[in-house]
Amino acid sequence: MTHQRVAFLLMAAFFALAPAVIYPVFLMKVMAFALFACAFNLLIGYGGLLSFGHAMFFGIAGYVSAHAAKIWGFNPEFAILAAAGAAALLGFAAGLIAIRRQGIYFAMITLALAQMVYFFCLQAPFTGGEDGIQAVPRGMLFGVLDLRQVANMYGLVFAVFIAGFLLIYRVVHSPFGQVLKAIRENEPRAISLGYDTDRYKLLAFVLSAALAGLAGGTKALVFQLASLTDVHWTMSGEVVLMTLVGGLGTVFGPVVGALVIVAMANYLAQLGAWVAVVQGAIFVVCVLTFRRGIVGELGHWLKKPL
């Protein structure tokens, strides 16, 4: 476990020191997506459940956080908590339906449910339709820290990311996480051992949804915007891609994957349609030749799970 501790310290040091040389808003975006990808990875990497609709949690949380901060005048910490709570509730409802099937069906069902949420967001009055919720105030954290200052906002995103990351790490290495892995490997066996696997899967789903919501709610405050982009199926695809590139089922893979994909999207932004082409090509290459992902390959080479 010491190598994972070292890797964690390296990662934390990177995000703590990088704003000195890299544009902080970019890094905040990376951390938000990294947490989102880690939450997604909790399901696929440890539970073996491929959700193709995780954008619904990320996106709805963005709306809730933006709405709470702008219309209800919530403090940022409560806006983010409300966002995570809303995502957890949605996760509970979606999870009850989705866990009734496994494998490919699970992916199709989550995708369809997310599309339903997308249409809901398109039509519901509080989301602002095509415009989204713009000019969301960042507010005063705990009533004292002004988040309009980049350093303070950065500190909040950093804290949220690290806390979420450690929570996921703890969950994965708890007895609960072990049962999840058992379900992934052989569900009938886990049932025969007396585990109520549906409850474990549902809890993992809700947890993953809440953490995705935490990421989405934070991102909405960083960019002061909640929009349809974050609920669209392309966003669900992007988080799958991040996790795949970084390494499915690795602890640090989703973070590396988020860094790579967000950086790529930044550089390719002016190329329009090519972004989708490049992302699709990366999918194809990863699936055909690079299934372990960056961190998975590294861990394989070092002979240590990362």
Place this chain on the structure above:
Amino acid sequence: MTEIFGVPTQALFGQLLIGLINGSFYALLSLGLAVIFGLLNIINFTHGAQYMMGAFVAYALLNRFGIGYWWALLVAPLVVGVTGVLIERTMLARLYKLDHLYGLLLTFGLALVIQGLFRHEFGSAGLPYQIPAQLQGGRNLGFMFLPNYRAWVIVASLAVCVGTWFVIERTKLGAYLRAATENPALVQAFGINVPRMVTLTYGFGVALAALAGVMAAPIYQVSPQMGADLIIVVFAVVVIGGMGSIMGAIVTGFGLGVIEGLTKVFYPEASNTVIFIIMAIVLMIRPAGLFGTAK
């Protein structure tokens, strides 16, 4: 004007017709998905992009080579089917021994690539495609006006669906196919070239999607994104029907199209979501789908 449940009959039958049209495409696409899934165990996420390719091939045939609709009905599925065969041989064939989820991820990536390339080449705006001369106009049925082309689409897709069902359920070739679905190793042992059958099956499923694309071209505009959202609805249709039966895919496709059309009349706000809501309800009551068998 006569009314049923407070709705003018014109509007009711008009939406019913649109529902049947949409249902035709749901049926054709979910049929292709079911055929592919049966033998390859892969959910073909590229299906929507291949449907779009069919429409674009028809468009290109007409505008670059002056080849009309009727030939496009034959040529476009062939062309797109061949690209499908190439995809299966070069990429999908390497994934059969892995978790089925990788097939989903690969075909999703391919869909992004294809749609992105077409958007780059043709832009996002829709391109018009003329209804063929023989099918222009329509007839007045007394209670509604029925455009000829729409009637043709419903009849033709029904015919293709029933034909596919017949081939798979009632012919020797179909028997091989069903046997290979059950136990490929045993069928191979009987001297049937199963890998080739798998390749051709994928090509056939893809060709069905392209055929649907050609038929859709005069109704919806030809655009790179035309299949992207449609495929998600078709996934929901497939979950509702269950993958088990060919007939199930056809019946569910048409049925849900009609339900969606009726929702547009009685509660338009839900018309986008009604299929997903039905999916959720079906999953709560019959997780295997209406026609599926629990595994």
